[in-house]
Amino acid sequence: MNRYWSRRIQTIVPYIPGEQPKDRQFIKLNTNECPYPPSPKALEAIKKAAGDTLRLYPDPECVELRSTIAEREGLDLGQVFCGNGSDEILAFAFQAFFDSDREVVFPKITYSFYPVYTDFFGLKRREVPMNPDFSDPINLLCGRSGGVVLANPNAPTGIAVGLDTVEQLLQANPDVVVIVDEAYVDFGADSAVKLIDRYPNLLVVQTASKSRALAGLRVGWAMGDVGLIDGLRCVRDSVNSYTVDRLAQAGAAAAIRDESYFQSIRRRVIATREWVEKALKEKDFTVLPSQANFVFASHPSHPGKELLEGLRMRGVLVRWWDKPDIKDWLRISIGTDEEMAALMAALDEIL
Amino acid sequence: MNRYWSRRIQTIVPYIPGEQPKDRQFIKLNTNECPYPPSPKALEAIKKAAGDTLRLYPDPECVELRSTIAEREGLDLGQVFCGNGSDEILAFAFQAFFDSDREVVFPKITYSFYPVYTDFFGLKRREVPMNPDFSDPINLLCGRSGGVVLANPNAPTGIAVGLDTVEQLLQANPDVVVIVDEAYVDFGADSAVKLIDRYPNLLVVQTASKSRALAGLRVGWAMGDVGLIDGLRCVRDSVNSYTVDRLAQAGAAAAIRDESYFQSIRRRVIATREWVEKALKEKDFTVLPSQANFVFASHPSHPGKELLEGLRMRGVLVRWWDKPDIKDWLRISIGTDEEMAALMAALDEIL
Numbered sequence: 001m002n003r004y005w006s007r008r009i010q011t012i013v014p015y016i017p018g019e020q021p022k023d024r025q026f027i028k029l030n031t032n033e034c035p036y037p038p039s040p041k042a043l044e045a046i047k048k049a050a051g052d053t054l055r056l057y058p059d060p061e062c063v064e065l066r067s068t069i070a071e072r073e074g075l076d077l078g079q080v081f082c083g084n085g086s087d088e089i090l091a092f093a094f095q096a097f098f099d100s101d102r103e104v105v106f107p108k109i110t111y112s113f114y115p116v117y118t119d120f121f122g123l124k125r126r127e128v129p130m131n132p133d134f135s136d137p138i139n140l141l142c143g144r145s146g147g148v149v150l151a152n153p154n155a156p157t158g159i160a161v162g163l164d165t166v167e168q169l170l171q172a173n174p175d176v177v178v179i180v181d182e183a184y185v186d187f188g189a190d191s192a193v194k195l196i197d198r199y200p201n202l203l204v205v206q207t208a209s210k211s212r213a214l215a216g217l218r219v220g221w222a223m224g225d226v227g228l229i230d231g232l233r234c235v236r237d238s239v240n241s242y243t244v245d246r247l248a249q250a251g252a253a254a255a256i257r258d259e260s261y262f263q264s265i266r267r268r269v270i271a272t273r274e275w276v277e278k279a280l281k282e283k284d285f286t287v288l289p290s291q292a293n294f295v296f297a298s299h300p301s302h303p304g305k306e307l308l309e310g311l312r313m314r315g316v317l318v319r320w321w322d323k324p325d326i327k328d329w330l331r332i333s334i335g336t337d338e339e340m341a342a343l344m345a346a347l348d349e350i351l
Numbered sequence: 352m353n354r355y356w357s358r359r360i361q362t363i364v365p366y367i368p369g370e371q372p373k374d375r376q377f378i379k380l381n382t383n384e385c386p387y388p389p390s391p392k393a394l395e396a397i398k399k400a401a402g403d404t405l406r407l408y409p410d411p412e413c414v415e416l417r418s419t420i421a422e423r424e425g426l427d428l429g430q431v432f433c434g435n436g437s438d439e440i441l442a443f444a445f446q447a448f449f450d451s452d453r454e455v456v457f458p459k460i461t462y463s464f465y466p467v468y469t470d471f472f473g474l475k476r477r478e479v480p481m482n483p484d485f486s487d488p489i490n491l492l493c494g495r496s497g498g499v500v501l502a503n504p505n506a507p508t509g510i511a512v513g514l515d516t517v518e519q520l521l522q523a524n525p526d527v528v529v530i531v532d533e534a535y536v537d538f539g540a541d542s543a544v545k546l547i548d549r550y551p552n553l554l555v556v557q558t559a560s561k562s563r564a565l566a567g568l569r570v571g572w573a574m575g576d577v578g579l580i581d582g583l584r585c586v587r588d589s590v591n592s593y594t595v596d597r598l599a600q601a602g603a604a605a606a607i608r609d610e611s612y613f614q615s616i617r618r619r620v621i622a623t624r625e626w627v628e629k630a631l632k633e634k635d636f637t638v639l640p641s642q643a644n645f646v647f648a649s650h651p652s653h654p655g656k657e658l659l660e661g662l663r664m665r666g667v668l669v670r671w672w673d674k675p676d677i678k679d680w681l682r683i684s685i686g687t688d689e690e691m692a693a694l695m696a697a698l699d700e701i702l
Contacts, residue, residue, distance in 0.1 A: 002578030004528050006450050014588030017411050037403035050397040052388035054567040060368050084435055084594055091590040099357050120589035177355050216405040216597035227353030237365030238471035239442040243435055246567035247598045
């Protein structure tokens, strides 16, 4: 605190990102990054863009990148928006579509940035309790509200819902925007993109940070009705017109065009997740059914914090939250087979 | 407008960035970019960073880049904040330090993003009229307010104030934050950085977009008391924890370390500005005394819009605003000597 702070920030509790150790000695299974490098074509495109034209502002409208996404998804250019990671886009969307006098509704256990957004932007929220199996409480998201946010697959649970369920949500909330945060969709869930033409209140948000292995580049995108995209543009042009730099635009476009590389790393992550899930269950862990690049797991006789610290001592970082509902759970990102074997060996020592 | 927009964006008039033509046929003197390429060392650092580690999130605290800036400026690491261009930092600062019930004060003719910020963040503002010679109305900025914003040099006028004047402002406003926006400081003005240790209410904002020729990279930084820097961090972590990507952090740090390259392009821009100012005056233009990488000029017998359009037809882009006070003025960025000679030839045709 400082005497010069505005009232708004005096009371806010900001989001805390997962640790980014600088010495790189850890096996890093704590921030859901991709264990495989980015597409070589993305790196090539970045190197090509790293030239004299960096003296010029980037295209504020990101036309090349948006066209690439629009073409892949069968959308119009005007149905796509690009930003500095999906977090920035979510922050823009909370400001563009939600008003302070009506509650924004989302599941109680979900991406922990959502309640930070509602607090920071002065919005009310209703966090609805999960079903007993940690699946999303869809019925509770269908009531009257000022907007709905659903991560699909959800994080940190990894549980996905089908498109029929997303459609149920959209139909139950025709007067407010439903944000479907698909950061992890490529690891096993169905994208709601195909519903965009039928639901003008649907905003689908995706990212290059996970399945495109470009967390270090900061690129995310939203897809939806042109009216919603214009709303995001309006927010962006009220805070910072150029949030996606030239290198990020070039690199992300090349990564998205390299479909075969994308498919191959996506499949490898899924294959690793499958044996990891099985191996954890053999060690008596409860593991939620994940469609993401992480698993959410709990052990009957070892508290989450103990496991977190034991793993850290053994050089493995995972994510844990000091929250009553999930304090005995760990979110473990899916690394390479070798990294996950090291995790298993570390767990064997601890258990 | 769209039925799903929040009340906040229904009424906002966003900032409109200068045109970024995609065909690159124009001589681009409209967005104050540097006419010279970035430091070769910056490009090299970017290419080196364009590797496997892009799969990992960037350092959210930008420690290497901040250390580089802190060392150059004789500050502590905790006195430096980095963001996605100085626009993002200004947007963060308006949220971190200004409250809705007290007016933010700035000159009437200044960077046109400031009134967008106050509108968008629900703040009151008082825009104080310029002195008759277009210099900053310092006395009017000294009265009671909820905060002060001063671009030094100012844009689009190019006029700078001395450090004694900045100090006068700081002393007259001890209870509120004074933001000194130094986007153009390296082209002839004195930086207020040396006042930071004495004034806990001073926030100095700079950018890599102008004198480091890296507009395409999106890097800006703020310098001030650690309490103010913590406030900016608090806002960032409430909207998007990683706004400066790995390539931008590496490239900007290398550019800042390349002091001799920086000094050489800075000097070239100043030398060109000097003859341009003289040449425009010979064509009967009134030219304000600029300490920036642009000049603000007005012709007695040719309205601003006519000149804007005449130049555009001849392949030269400059900036013009449809505002009563300055509608007969053009803001002309300083390009290379060749580009400015082409501007002069185009003006000769028009006049």
